[in-house]
Amino acid sequence: MATGTNPQAALRRRNLSAVVHAVAAGDNLSRAAVAAEVGLTRATVSTLVDELIAAGLVTELGAQRPGTVGRPGTALALSPRGPAGIGAEVGVDHLAACVVDLRGTVRARATVEARNRGRAAAQTLGELDGLVRQVTEEAVALGLRPAGLTVAVPGLVGRDQHTVLRAPNLGWKNERTELTVENEANLGALAELWLAGREKALPATDTPQGAAQAPLTDFIHVSAEIGIGAALVINGSLFRGARGFAGELGHVPVYPDGPRCSCGARGCLEQYAGEEAVLRAAGIAPELPGRLKALRTAASDDDAPALAALEAAGRALGIALSGAVNLLDPQAVVLGGPLSELAPWLLPGVRRELGRRVTGGGALVVESRLGRDGVLLGAAYSAVRAVLDDPSEWTAR
């Protein structure tokens, strides 16, 4: 295991990470191209690449430009059989697990329906463990080596990343686990930051309207399952806030004297745009399996209550986001998670309110290309990211 005290080891760690990140970002670069990219000598880079190949993190794709004179450069890529990240997701009524390889490609995946609301955390996590074992075994059979597991939860997570402080929609309070847990909205935002620009992650399900060409580094990522989750990416990093509670868009006041929220306050966004509120307004039972699909179908069929419910939700979301955009002036607002599937009906209201209320005129609103998968992908890719940031633990083995 690498230590932080030896300056030589620290330098080697940094160089290994720079090389592996260059290989990850590049398109089949040669050693010479990697050396030029990271600003090290070709000899140093070649040694580091050899170590990364021996450790199974990098692979050679064969000679480039075979017709040219001289020793051809060999194209490098991240290995499809190296360390792999495992992600798991606790939803209100589903559990999921997946494995991604170093390239961010999903290699194994499992989802089950489950009634997790009010269920004991130990029982829910026990069932999740079964799914995690299943996808891990599949990944190992493909030659992948598990590098870490992150579990996405719809709730506030403590700084230790092992305590779910509150997950009201699951009925969890101060649940401690040996697993690494993370707020689902944070993982959705990280997936957007890490993977949304990379077509290899998942096929693009959607072309964002007016999406910026350069990767976004400053954005508000909004997702929703039952509540409304959001996360802020600032200067290319997830912004967690002083206590780790940043991004609580669901409890931004929209109509301050409105209905009482589960948090005790009145008129929070969740009371207008949370899944339960929208389903109730649309006349769909919030317990119905496939209820979101039912909502989409009703809206597609021009069902008046469904359209009115989504219009009201879009308006409330736009009002809350107007405040957020006026404060943060981000490059974009990204709609992700299950919310992105309702985008056709939510976006008009969101855009209208932002257009009216944002200083300097509106804001770019885009749908996540990762859609509902963002959270799970973000959870799985977290461990991959850790490997890319410090590959020395793998090369030293």
Added chain:
Amino acid sequence: MATGTNPQAALRRRNLSAVVHAVAAGDNLSRAAVAAEVGLTRATVSTLVDELIAAGLVTELGAQRPGTVGRPGTALALSPRGPAGIGAEVGVDHLAACVVDLRGTVRARATVEARNRGRAAAQTLGELDGLVRQVTEEAVALGLRPAGLTVAVPGLVGRDQHTVLRAPNLGWKNERTELTVENEANLGALAELWLAGREKALPATDTPQGAAQAPLTDFIHVSAEIGIGAALVINGSLFRGARGFAGELGHVPVYPDGPRCSCGARGCLEQYAGEEAVLRAAGIAPELPGRLKALRTAASDDDAPALAALEAAGRALGIALSGAVNLLDPQAVVLGGPLSELAPWLLPGVRRELGRRVTGGGALVVESRLGRDGVLLGAAYSAVRAVLDDPSEWTAR
């Protein structure tokens, strides 16, 4: 002039800056103590200190611990006769200018009443120029050398720092000037970041209730003259946003269907907590000279309309700040500028709404120690900060 291309020069610049920052932050440190602080050899530091003394940035205070054996260390401090920062402020009905020395101490200052609303920008800036000349002459007579001027304006400033895009309360739109301009709320926040922890800046006029002991690095700074300005400090830096518009708290929706705002939207915070709205509700003519003092007097005398107006403003401010705190989870909210003088009447409502609406329970709200002076001090100290960050331009002369 230092250039950015020579690595030797860049290293020297960094070292000079590290030394001068250590002298600034320290309490009469010796050269040995500075060397220990910045992690350079004593010989290197001594050479750099000699350069800084020769350039007039650092001064020797005489021998420390005169009774001890061996050559006594000489205490170092920033010079009170070195480069000085000049700040100027365009208010709706006043103009001000001041000079601070390297230590952040105000050395010259002038304020005049002026009716700047609707007046031509050239005329206002012409009158301001007279004040700036006056304080500059005073400072030069004290042996100070002007290092730069920043003008605080109550409006949106372009990225070039020479264009006031909109300052509705002055009636300015796309006013370009050769002067360096900056949004007043940003400067108030920077003053808080740079100077609030330093008693030498200004005598503390106020002891913040429950103020954090460590310097704040993540906070929302709220100020107000006519409108409501705010600025975000994140990770110890001013956060400007993608277009430079971050911190527009005044146009966060509070009651989305409320009265029409000057921005065109409805129910913005400015319509409830902006000076004009509060004065109107309190029955005080918004054009009255000394109107804020009149409001304070009325509130002190338990005048019912004044108390009700301030209560409503505090509540609206608390609602808007609840959204901001839920999004950003800052260490604190700081009330500065003219708003801080109304803190006794605003704070109860602010704290009550934050207590009700913030996830995880409330937020620390403190009054700025700099009070109304924060903006002007921040403007003046900007040039000092630039000198401390790159003293090489001064040592090379």
